[in-house]
Amino acid sequence: MKTIKVGLGTCGISAGGQLVYNKLVEEIKTKNLEVELKETGCMGMCYEEVLVEVEEDNGTFLYSKVTPERASKIVTEHIINNAPVKEWIVKSDEVNKEEDFLKNQNRIVLRNCGIIDPTSIDEYIAQNGYKAIQTVLKNSTPIDIVDQIIKSGLRGRGGGGFSTGMKWKFAHMEKADKKYIICNADEGDPGAFMDRSVLEGDPHSVLEGMMIAGYAIGSDEAYIYCRAEYPLAIKRLKNAIAQCEERGYLGKNIFGSGFSFKIKIKEGAGAFVCGEETALMASIEGKRGVPRLRPPFPANKGLWGKPTNINNVETFANVPWIINNGWDKYAALGTEKSKGTKVFALAGKINHSGLAEVPMGMTINEIVYGIGGGIKNGKKFKAVQMGGPSGGCIPASMGDLKIDYDEITRTGAIMGSGGMIVLDETTCMVDLARYFLNFTQNESCGKCTFCRIGTKRMLEILERITEGNGKESDIDLLIDLAQKIKNGSLCGLGQTAPNPVLTTLQYFREEYEAHIRDKKCPAHNCAALIEYCIDPDLCTGCGVCARECSSNAITGKKKEAYYLDTALCSKCGKCFEVCKFDAVIKN
Amino acid sequence: MAEIKNPDIENIAEFKQDLINKRLQSGSLIPLLQSAQDSYGYIPEKIIHYISELVGIPAAEIYGVITFYSQFRLKPLGKNLIRICEGTACHVNGAKSILTVLQDELGISVGETTDDGVFTLQSVACLGCCSLAPVIMVNNDTHGNLNHDKIKRIIKKYKSDQKVRVA
Ligand SMILES: Cc1cc2nc3c(=O)[nH]c(=O)nc-3n(C[C@H](O)[C@H](O)[C@H](O)COP(=O)(O)O)c2cc1C
Ligand code: FES
Numbered sequence: 001m002k003t004i005k006v007g008l009g010t011c012g013i014s015a016g017g018q019l020v021y022n023k024l025v026e027e028i029k030t031k032n033l034e035v036e037l038k039e040t041g042c043m044g045m046c047y048e049e050v051l052v053e054v055e056e057d058n059g060t061f062l063y064s065k066v067t068p069e070r071a072s073k074i075v076t077e078h079i080i081n082n083a084p085v086k087e088w089i090v091k092s093d094e095v096n097k098e099e100d101f102l103k104n105q106n107r108i109v110l111r112n113c114g115i116i117d118p119t120s121i122d123e124y125i126a127q128n129g130y131k132a133i134q135t136v137l138k139n140s141t142p143i144d145i146v147d148q149i150i151k152s153g154l155r156g157r158g159g160g161g162f163s164t165g166m167k168w169k170f171a172h173m174e175k176a177d178k179k180y181i182i183c184n185a186d187e188g189d190p191g192a193f194m195d196r197s198v199l200e201g202d203p204h205s206v207l208e209g210m211m212i213a214g215y216a217i218g219s220d221e222a223y224i225y226c227r228a229e230y231p232l233a234i235k236r237l238k239n240a241i242a243q244c245e246e247r248g249y250l251g252k253n254i255f256g257s258g259f260s261f262k263i264k265i266k267e268g269a270g271a272f273v274c275g276e277e278t279a280l281m282a283s284i285e286g287k288r289g290v291p292r293l294r295p296p297f298p299a300n301k302g303l304w305g306k307p308t309n310i311n312n313v314e315t316f317a318n319v320p321w322i323i324n325n326g327w328d329k330y331a332a333l334g335t336e337k338s339k340g341t342k343v344f345a346l347a348g349k350i351n352h353s354g355l356a357e358v359p360m361g362m363t364i365n366e367i368v369y370g371i372g373g374g375i376k377n378g379k380k381f382k383a384v385q386m387g388g389p390s391g392g393c394i395p396a397s398m399g400d401l402k403i404d405y406d407e408i409t410r411t412g413a414i415m416g417s418g419g420m421i422v423l424d425e426t427t428c429m430v431d432l433a434r435y436f437l438n439f440t441q442n443e444s445c446g447k448c449t450f451c452r453i454g455t456k457r458m459l460e461i462l463e464r465i466t467e468g469n470g471k472e473s474d475i476d477l478l479i480d481l482a483q484k485i486k487n488g489s490l491c492g493l494g495q496t497a498p499n500p501v502l503t504t505l506q507y508f509r510e511e512y513e514a515h516i517r518d519k520k521c522p523a524h525n526c527a528a529l530i531e532y533c534i535d536p537d538l539c540t541g542c543g544v545c546a547r548e549c550s551s552n553a554i555t556g557k558k559k560e561a562y563y564l565d566t567a568l569c570s571k572c573g574k575c576f577e578v579c580k581f582d583a584v585i586k587n
Numbered sequence: 588m589a590e591i592k593n594p595d596i597e598n599i600a601e602f603k604q605d606l607i608n609k610r611l612q613s614g615s616l617i618p619l620l621q622s623a624q625d626s627y628g629y630i631p632e633k634i635i636h637y638i639s640e641l642v643g644i645p646a647a648e649i650y651g652v653i654t655f656y657s658q659f660r661l662k663p664l665g666k667n668l669i670r671i672c673e674g675t676a677c678h679v680n681g682a683k684s685i686l687t688v689l690q691d692e693l694g695i696s697v698g699e700t701t702d703d704g705v706f707t708l709q710s711v712a713c714l715g716c717c718s719l720a721p722v723i724m725v726n727n728d729t730h731g732n733l734n735h736d737k738i739k740r741i742i743k744k745y746k747s748d749q750k751v752r753v754a
Contacts, residue, residue, distance in 0.1 A: 011731075348680070
């Protein structure tokens with residue numbers, strides 16, 4: 001029997017996956033076909049959504065950019081007449097249009113994403129799911145497990161990069177009547193979506209990782225703190241937990257081992273700082289999510305004052321694989337101090353936007369040009385932004401840098417959670433720094449003066465620079481404030497908030513200077529520093545821009561070159577976007 | 588979207604029942620507020636006082652919690668909630684110009700509701716669909732790879748759906 005799988009992660013659904021799925025249901029029903037229709041998670045190739053895979057005796061065939069109409073045709077040609085629709089296939093035994101994207105990937109965390117049906121516990125089990133926890137419960141003592149995780153070299157994927165095994169060890173050594181496990185699924189870094197894809201595409205792997213951690217540190221209760229902006233992830237988690245409870249994989253005396261464990265979900269309420277571990281725990285306790293001083297560390301005094309081990313989604317998803325395949329296999333991947341693989345969320349000005357899991361130590365260029373397929377619209381690669389609001393911009397000239405925790409830190413950026421935003425020549429670095437400062441300034445919880453007011457002052461300076469009112473002394477002032485905010489803040493939010501400014505100043509100082517001295521934005525991005533005009537030679541006189549313009553700044557006659565009156569122009573950029581002939585120009 | 592009710596006494600009773608059904612005990616302030624918002628579309632003042640009694644936390648402190656988290660609202664929402672992503676990927680892919688179009692089409696700015704109560708416009712830090720940037724979410728549906736035309740079509744669709752419902 002043939003099987004059809006439709007990628008229904010949030011990305012697939014927003015690209016129209018549900019419509020395709022519904023169409024397939026209808027076709028299968030009306031044509032009375034013997035086909036199994038399934039949903040699956042994100043396959044990572046978000047740029048090719050909607051993805052539909054047909055599995056049959058002759059192999060598997062992956063179709064990209066499927067619409068409901070295309071789905072009907074796939075049913076008639078492929079399912080009924082056994083003639084695959086070659087032109088839409090991106091991957092099969094014969095065709096591999098996705099070779100560049102796939103060949104250097106090594107899927108450990110994403111091992112099941114896009115392959116299994118995330119709503120089915122049986123499919124997870126069929127991929128060796130819940131085997132690791134059984135092995136652990138049967139054959140290992142908690143300290144054995146801690147030891148294996150230490151030796152695997154796994155480091156926290158939530159941003160800090162602390163040794164996961166060591167963290168477990170600290171929590172393990174605490175003596176207490178109650179200990180907690182927390183899974184940090186707050187994924188606050190804007191531009192990152194690794195955790196979402198794992199939760200949506202393979203929720204059981206995260207649950208299994210948490211169970212193993214629970215056994216290792218001696219905890220019987222866990223929370224998953226998931227951001228409310230991820231409704232589908234929450235739904236899939238709830239479903240997965242219910243399935244586990246039904247089978248007795250969660251609850252009392254799991255697999256007859258005497259080990260008991262339960263997992264609850266807490267929905268975040270929209271505050272970036274709640275991704276910070278102490279703020280997160282305050283939030284679970286029902287308070288304002290304000291960080292507190294460490295020590296005491298969560299391993300000693302965490303949730304409700306009890307020893308608590310907190311890890312990121314991706315960290316947990318690695319654990320069952322390490323147990324099943326051996327710590328040495330994991331440690332064999334990566335660089336000297338960063339082992340294993342890392343999932344990167346590629347987005348921004350890149351052709352192949354999506355998720356890529358690669359061994360640590362791959363270079364930026366290999367990811368951007370190889371896996372990512374280069375820059376959109378043939379533009380020039382300028383930089384990658386890593387680590388979100390806590391990170392920085394690494395210029396294209398450093399493209400041969402090997403990505404691991406320590407190398408990235410040396411550039412002034414941080415590995416962060418794995419968001420990788422690719423920037424091209426049209427991105428203004430001053431504007432980007434302003435963007436991030438606006439973000440951190442909004443999200444500062446307000447506890448520390450320098451973080452609360454210092455970021456506000458930095459933002460004001462950046463705003464005036466992008467508006468063409470920057471002063472010669474502004475750059476020094478920014479650097480001075482940056483140092484003070486770093487030193488005067490209690491949690492990671494403030495300590496790292498100046499990084500986007502510092503790295504752009506380090507690598508793109510001349511852009512700041514052009515804004516300040518010449519009142520020019522070299523990337524033609526900052527509205528106050530550019531003017532729009534229409535090139536009469538390129539204008540075909542179609543009149544679309546004039547119709548779009550809400551300031552009545554564009555006039556002209558059909559089939560003749562139009563004219564843009566800069567005095568009336570509000571610089572909204574609509575005309576620039578709608579012109580099909582590149583006749584609207586920014587100066 | 589949750590149907591919006593009037594927070595009169597009767598509905599407080601209903602809300603109480605809801606809490607019993609969901610087995611929410613004291614100590615879980617945020618879930619209490621989340622279910623209040625689910626029932627009313629926002630958090631009415633009356634409910635703050637009721638929750639205050641229930642959990643023994645002063646109303647002022649609850650207000651502090653409400654205003655700390657961007658998810659909570661103290662004002663009712665329009666029938667359709669449009670959330671525009673202001674994340675990094677969307678920012679570098681032209682979210683700003685999408686916002687301009689949205690504001691022009693709806694005649695409101697971020698944080699406002701249209702006079703007819705049909706749309707509320709909000710911004711959000713990231714919707715996690717960065718590969719489809721720029722992105723907006725209308726109610727629970729995400730729309731990606733937006734351009735000016737697409738935005739206009741989406742708004743038109745929700746506007747006409749609204750008319751159909753009224754008729
Ligand atoms: C401001 C701030 C935001 C953070 N946001 C997140 C987040 O969204 N997700 C996450 O896993 N860790 C986040 N962290 C890191 C956590 O504090 C913590 O280190 C992490 O959850 C530990 O898990 P790991 O060891 O598996 O990385 C954040 C830290 C700071 C300072
Ligand atoms: S940046 Fe807009 S969805 Fe992530």
